[in-house]
Amino acid sequence: MSGNAMLSPYSFQSTAQSDDELDLVRRAAGDPQAFALLYRQYVESIYRYCYRRLGSKEASEDATQIIFEKAIAALPRIDPNSPFRAWLFTIAHNTVIDIARAHRHARTLDDIAEFTIFDPAPTPEDMAIELDERDRLSALIRQLPDRERRLLDLRIAGLNDREIADVMGMSHGAVRTAQYRALQKLKGMMASDTDRKLAHVLA
Amino acid sequence: MYWPSQRQRESAVNHYWNSVVEGAPSAPAGLDRGLAGLIDAVAASDASPKPERAFVDRLEAHLMGQAVWKSPVPQPDYLPGTENVSSSRSVANDSRRFRLPGSGERSRLKAGLSWFSAQAAFVVLLILIAGGIASIYLLGNDGEEGEREIPAVVDSTDRATPVDEDVMSTLAAADIDPEVMFPGGPEGWTEAHFLLVELRPGETNLITFCEGCQTPALMMVMEGQVDLSINGPVYRVAERGEARTPEKTEGKQLIQLHAGDAVIFDIHIDSATERIVNTSNANAQYLLGALPRNPCVQVTFANLPKLFTISRPLPPMTDAPLGLTIEEITIDPHSRFAFEITDGRQELYLLSSGALTAVTAEGQEPGNRLTSSWRVPTGMQVDRYPAGSYFFQNDAEEPAKLYRLSVAYDPVSDPATIESPAMPEACPTLPMIFDG
Numbered sequence: 271m272s273g274n275a276m277l278s279p280y281s282f283q284s285t286a287q288s289d290d291e292l293d294l295v296r297r298a299a300g301d302p303q304a305f306a307l308l309y310r311q312y313v314e315s316i317y318r319y320c321y322r323r324l325g326s327k328e329a330s331e332d333a334t335q336i337i338f339e340k341a342i343a344a345l346p347r348i349d350p351n352s353p354f355r356a357w358l359f360t361i362a363h364n365t366v367i368d369i370a371r372a373h374r375h376a377r378t379l380d381d382i383a384e385f386t387i388f389d390p391a392p393t394p395e396d397m398a399i400e401l402d403e404r405d406r407l408s409a410l411i412r413q414l415p416d417r418e419r420r421l422l423d424l425r426i427a428g429l430n431d432r433e434i435a436d437v438m439g440m441s442h443g444a445v446r447t448a449q450y451r452a453l454q455k456l457k458g459m460m461a462s463d464t465d466r467k468l469a470h471v472l473a
Numbered sequence: 474m475y476w477p478s479q480r481q482r483e484s485a486v487n488h489y490w491n492s493v494v495e496g497a498p499s500a501p502a503g504l505d506r507g508l509a510g511l512i513d514a515v516a517a518s519d520a521s522p523k524p525e526r527a528f529v530d531r532l533e534a535h536l537m538g539q540a541v542w543k544s545p546v547p548q549p550d551y552l553p554g555t556e557n558v559s560s561s562r563s564v565a566n567d568s569r570r571f572r573l574p575g576s577g578e579r580s581r582l583k584a585g586l587s588w589f590s591a592q593a594a595f596v597v598l599l600i601l602i603a604g605g606i607a608s609i610y611l612l613g614n615d616g617e618e619g620e621r622e623i624p625a626v627v628d629s630t631d632r633a634t635p636v637d638e639d640v641m642s643t644l645a646a647a648d649i650d651p652e653v654m655f656p657g658g659p660e661g662w663t664e665a666h667f668l669l670v671e672l673r674p675g676e677t678n679l680i681t682f683c684e685g686c687q688t689p690a691l692m693m694v695m696e697g698q699v700d701l702s703i704n705g706p707v708y709r710v711a712e713r714g715e716a717r718t719p720e721k722t723e724g725k726q727l728i729q730l731h732a733g734d735a736v737i738f739d740i741h742i743d744s745a746t747e748r749i750v751n752t753s754n755a756n757a758q759y760l761l762g763a764l765p766r767n768p769c770v771q772v773t774f775a776n777l778p779k780l781f782t783i784s785r786p787l788p789p790m791t792d793a794p795l796g797l798t799i800e801e802i803t804i805d806p807h808s809r810f811a812f813e814i815t816d817g818r819q820e821l822y823l824l825s826s827g828a829l830t831a832v833t834a835e836g837q838e839p840g841n842r843l844t845s846s847w848r849v850p851t852g853m854q855v856d857r858y859p860a861g862s863y864f865f866q867n868d869a870e871e872p873a874k875l876y877r878l879s880v881a882y883d884p885v886s887d888p889a890t891i892e893s894p895a896m897p898e899a900c901p902t903l904p905m906i907f908d909g
Binding site: 305306330407422426454 | 482483484486487490491494495507508511512514515516518519520521522523524525528529532533535536537830
């Protein structure tokens with residue numbers, strides 16, 4: 271199915287994680303109620319991450335369901351001392367890629383990066399007319415190279431650099447460099463004629 | 474004047490972004506103010522909507538109902554080649570106990586129904602029913618199989634495998650309290666679990682029961698042939714699809730099973746580990762059932778091309794005739810599949826290939842939808858949902874396949890009045906239909 275990096279629950283570095291969450295993670299594999307608490311804590315961020323990546327309600331709901339089903343199945347092999355959020359987002363990251371690949375008979379992953387799986391983005395002309403500044407920035411992010419866009423999506427989801435490194439299988443240094451380059455590119459894109467207005471606002 | 478290096482600029486951006494993520498922005502020295510503003514804008518650019526409350530609740534119910542909570546796999550000391558099974562499976566083992574039946578359930582069981590024996594009786598009945606349909610080949614059991622060694626378990630954590638296999642390589646039967654999940658069900662209903670597992674040639678599965686569990690279980694080979702090894706007694710109750718007087722084999726023996734053969738495991742052992750190896754050159758399939766009130770069955774798969782996990786309430790154990798029907802249903806591309814959930818109906822569905830999307834049909838009660846998608850290898854516990862009509866559509870270009878498992882039985886009046894049968898020596902032949 272997917273040819274992307276395997277889920278490696280044991281590879282995560284320890285980062286800050288509350289004692290309560292550690293306890294929940296330790297119990298979750300055998301205690302549905304503990305898992306339910308984790309689910310309630312993360313379902314919104316996972317769903318919104320999927321929505322950003324997939325662009326439709328239906329696709330995001332499907333992806334969210336698959337992600338948590340996979341998480342349940344993989345829970346017995348998680349290191350409970352590893353950061354759960356990074357582990358869960360690794361599943362989400364790979365699942366979204368799998369879903370995108372499942373649809374690549376119609377579009378490539380790069381296409382999806384630029385548009386969405388189910389709802390192609392409007393043309394730049396349309397965007398210029400209809401989108402507000404926030405949406406315009408989102409549209410520019412979608413024009414970044416795939417890896418940098420994924421990185422920013424994880425940043426928007428609230429992950430720190432170490433968690434992103436775990437999820438994307440990169441070194442911390444590579445994450446720092448990639449996000450810096452992504453910002454520089456964004457800054458340059460906003461300085462272009464079509465986005466001069468937004469660049470002015472952010473200056 | 475301070476001129477930060479490229480690395481310092483990257484670190485400053487990273488530091489600031491982390492602080493924004495944590496909700497306490499802190500601008501370090503050397504931070505480009507323009508990039509800081511851009512980080513703020515990116516962080517605030519998320520226009521994605523929140524999930525609908527109904528979806529969140531529905532998915533939670535779905536996950537709680539079909540989740541596969543499990544305990545770690547103990548290392549059987551008698552099985553060869555298990556030394557290299559990853560020790561990572563023992564992580565947090567003490568915290569992964571299954572819920573046992575509640576006090577109300579136990580008291581009811583004490584009230585006259587010999588839970589154990591009754592389950593065993595049902596297992597036998599089920600197998601005999603299944604045996605009536607199953608095929609095919611028989612190889613003689615020469616009694617010397619215990620001398621053979623079977624291949625070591627392949628630990629999926631130690632080899633390169635596809636992602637799906639990695640995350641789905643271990644599954645166990647669901648832990649559901651029927652009194653909670655089926656509040657409207659008939660008094661005395663119990664729960665059963667079935668796994669339909671496909672093994673490719675040479676592959677090995679481990680079936681592990683947690684310590685202290687009292688779990689009668691059945692295994693029936695649907696296709697191919699497999700070698701079975703278990704550390705407790707096992708009873709062969711069907712051979713080549715024919716019911717037979719249970720033949721006991723002591724633990725740690727190797728048993729060769731072919732399509733149509735069925736066994737049950739001794740119910741009195743504290744801990745049992747079963748090893749199932751496909752020794753043929755073709756795929757093998759077997760049905761594993763754990764009956765009932767069993768939150769403890771654990772299955773560890775070295776490979777997992779196909780799996781179904783289902784659980785459902787079953788009527789109280791009885792020696793009354795029981796009919797079991799397994800059907801395979803194909804939903805053509807762009808076709809719709811409808812089924813009715815009726816209170817008390819003994820029927821469930823398992824998706825074996827493809828994916829189906831829940832759709833709301835005209836005239837359907839609002840909100841009467843299952844979770845939005847239905848995908849392999851997820852089994853759908855349709856019984857958990859309110860009675861009504863449900864519709865799924867195959868939007869793909871490939872057919873989707875479902876298994877439908879139906880149980881027909883004679884109503885039982887009062888579970889407490891049921892005698893506790895011992896391990897049966899013979900069982901009546903009961904009807905079973907298999908459309909495969």
